[in-house]
Amino acid sequence: MASQKKLKLLWLQSITCNGNTHSFLNYPDLATLLSYFEFVYHPVIETPYTIEEVAKGKLECDILILEGSFREEGFTRGRVEVSKIFTAYAKRAKHIISAGTCATFGGIFKAYDPEYISGFIFDGEERTARYETYASKLISLPGCPIHPKWLSYVLMMLLKEKPIPIDELHRPQELYGITVHTGCTRNEYFEWKIDSKGFGLKEGCLFYEQGCQGPYTRGSCNKILWNDTSSKTIVGTPCFGCTEPSFPKRALYSTKTNMGIPATMPLGVPRRAYLTVTGIAKSFKIKRFEERIITYDH
Amino acid sequence: MIIRELIEKIEGEAELDFTFNEGKIEDVQINFGFYRGMEEILEGRDARDALVITPRVCGICNHAHLITAVKAIENGYENAGLKVALSPKAKAIREFTLSCELMQNHMTWFYMTILPQLEKLTGEISTQNYALKASYFSSTVTKAMSIFSGQWPHSSYAVPGGVTCDPSYVDVMQAENLIDECIRFFEEMLTGLSFEKYLSLNSLSSLGSVEGDLGKALWLIDKNEMAEAGQSHDRFIVLGDSVLAKPGKAQATKVSNVALRYVEESVQTGTTAKAVSYKQKLYEAGPLARAIVGKEPLVKSLHKRYKDSIFTRVFARVHEVATLLVQSKKLLNALQLDEPSCTLGKMLEAVDFEGEAAVEAARGSLIHKTSVKEGKIENYEIIVPTQWNLSHGNEKEEGVAVKAMVGSKTIQDATFIFRTFDICSVCTTQ
Numbered sequence: 086m087a088s089q090k091k092l093k094l095l096w097l098q099s100i101t102c103n104g105n106t107h108s109f110l111n112y113p114d115l116a117t118l119l120s121y122f123e124f125v126y127h128p129v130i131e132t133p134y135t136i137e138e139v140a141k142g143k144l145e146c147d148i149l150i151l152e153g154s155f156r157e158e159g160f161t162r163g164r165v166e167v168s169k170i171f172t173a174y175a176k177r178a179k180h181i182i183s184a185g186t187c188a189t190f191g192g193i194f195k196a197y198d199p200e201y202i203s204g205f206i207f208d209g210e211e212r213t214a215r216y217e218t219y220a221s222k223l224i225s226l227p228g229c230p231i232h233p234k235w236l237s238y239v240l241m242m243l244l245k246e247k248p249i250p251i252d253e254l255h256r257p258q259e260l261y262g263i264t265v266h267t268g269c270t271r272n273e274y275f276e277w278k279i280d281s282k283g284f285g286l287k288e289g290c291l292f293y294e295q296g297c298q299g300p301y302t303r304g305s306c307n308k309i310l311w312n313d314t315s316s317k318t319i320v321g322t323p324c325f326g327c328t329e330p331s332f333p334k335r336a337l338y339s340t341k342t343n344m345g346i347p348a349t350m351p352l353g354v355p356r357r358a359y360l361t362v363t364g365i366a367k368s369f370k371i372k373r374f375e376e377r378i379i380t381y382d383h
Numbered sequence: 384m385i386i387r388e389l390i391e392k393i394e395g396e397a398e399l400d401f402t403f404n405e406g407k408i409e410d411v412q413i414n415f416g417f418y419r420g421m422e423e424i425l426e427g428r429d430a431r432d433a434l435v436i437t438p439r440v441c442g443i444c445n446h447a448h449l450i451t452a453v454k455a456i457e458n459g460y461e462n463a464g465l466k467v468a469l470s471p472k473a474k475a476i477r478e479f480t481l482s483c484e485l486m487q488n489h490m491t492w493f494y495m496t497i498l499p500q501l502e503k504l505t506g507e508i509s510t511q512n513y514a515l516k517a518s519y520f521s522s523t524v525t526k527a528m529s530i531f532s533g534q535w536p537h538s539s540y541a542v543p544g545g546v547t548c549d550p551s552y553v554d555v556m557q558a559e560n561l562i563d564e565c566i567r568f569f570e571e572m573l574t575g576l577s578f579e580k581y582l583s584l585n586s587l588s589s590l591g592s593v594e595g596d597l598g599k600a601l602w603l604i605d606k607n608e609m610a611e612a613g614q615s616h617d618r619f620i621v622l623g624d625s626v627l628a629k630p631g632k633a634q635a636t637k638v639s640n641v642a643l644r645y646v647e648e649s650v651q652t653g654t655t656a657k658a659v660s661y662k663q664k665l666y667e668a669g670p671l672a673r674a675i676v677g678k679e680p681l682v683k684s685l686h687k688r689y690k691d692s693i694f695t696r697v698f699a700r701v702h703e704v705a706t707l708l709v710q711s712k713k714l715l716n717a718l719q720l721d722e723p724s725c726t727l728g729k730m731l732e733a734v735d736f737e738g739e740a741a742v743e744a745a746r747g748s749l750i751h752k753t754s755v756k757e758g759k760i761e762n763y764e765i766i767v768p769t770q771w772n773l774s775h776g777n778e779k780e781e782g783v784a785v786k787a788m789v790g791s792k793t794i795q796d797a798t799f800i801f802r803t804f805d806i807c808s809v810c811t812t813q
Contacts, residue, residue, distance in 0.1 A: 100419060102809050103394050103442030104536045110491070111522040111535070116515050129392055130514045131499050136391045160417050162396065163389065193439045197420030229439065230536055284542045285473070285724025287549040311534030312526045314557075320533035321547035322540045325435050333436060336429045338542065379551065381721035
């Protein structure tokens, strides 16, 4: 299928759970994608070099894919400090993709040692000292884990040398320009401010009680579905904001409220606007939204 | 003479120090590096945050962590006096999604670890892209699971009292179709037999009819004269209650009861991984243990001839996929969607409780213990399956994987034996 020279990918890990690796491996179009690229190294796929050979920092690579939270000292791969390996290849590669929230912002493992653990180029949403050196090459793909299609999109755009519009945190706008709320099957309930009466129901919005962060989390989970089939909010699980620099926040299954109103507003919406709309929506009682969608007869 | 070998592509890496004596391996020291502090990250958080945090222990068995975490909270609620009664629907959906994760894991391990390593070991290198086969099966089965769990990896759809999803029969039909596709893969790629024919196999001699990639793997093990290699204590443990086996332990063929209170965790020197034992004895956990404790006829037939060798161990893990496919179909078919998905309305938030649970994850028994004060986690303990298999052992006996490797003549043979335990580095160094 692919006739041109394949681009060389180098996938390196630091402090990680391997979630991005396995999310990628579950990409239904993996065969097609891999016909355009070759892996110099991948953490689970068979590749031509051992990690010890990779760790010497001398191999050729076009695109460096980083997975896992970063620390300067104390974490090795192939018996070499990852900071040394990352730096060596970050210099050689034409592009750097931080795959997942850990590699991008520090993520979940940052919580163990916040002072020393961060993303490779960002620490939360702050720029690290490495930013100036590598910013021109960087694409951020936060998410815990990444969706394989997000990575596939970036790789194919780089292959075709097409521009990828990004935001100030280097996230592609196509993927992070919208919120997780976009496309959620519960949108009608959000519009009319109908909360879900508990977990395990098709009906109701999870923003008011169950802690859903979808309206203020950047991501395309309800547009580019997970495993090509679903998403957290579709199956009644709140969005936990896993693509955000603040992930993981606390008390994830309940909504923090002020005077009964969610404490965090939908992205960019002024509180006054939200309250006005809510006041109007709540002044109507609409029977359909109080009923179950499916009733089973016995 | 001690030779240090770095083992990679085991969901991270480990270093093994092999001590040789007269051309044979006499001892192995297994070292895991970096500790990520998962248990500390949980301290001070809301009890239910464990449902989001603990799956991130592991990218390949994250769902087992979720199910164990939710059961530990439910156990805690019960200990605090709240009755937790799941609907049969919620119970079945949890079992189904967990079964899907096990199948995903086993096939990924078989295609991405066992087959390529066996080919290297025997010099029978093929041009097959095993990663794509693994990916095809895995993406199909995780899609089936995501219909209920929303996504894989890292779903958090199980909550105290049930599950967050409220599926329709359209969803169930889609999941059934995807499981049928997995069965087709099992027939055409893995065994070269119709599923019915495969399920009718009942003895070691009938295994000769298995073709496909499983037939190839069994043939390569035999060709390399490794069918009897990798035997260990022949002692097995199952602590979780699953569609595969009830909890129990087995010494050779004798099965007896188990209780979580006899599980002991201890710090080992030179590695960040802790050892785990049951009444100070070391047990193998995982698919082979489930098959022996659950008295699975075909695996028992192999075990009778080869004991707990790599032949039995590799076969047991792949065979478990067949059992899980059968069980998955049954679980989906029996779902009554008019039952509630979640039976707990209000969560016990600001209370004190202690809860624990064991679940059968892909690699064996996974244990979570949570101590909660005023709704916040005060202490969280995780014991992962790999700890059972990779403990160094104690004064009395060698660890399970260590004993299996001792006596090997080459590092290549020993590391292959090591990999038959389906090592997960990230779990071990949570």
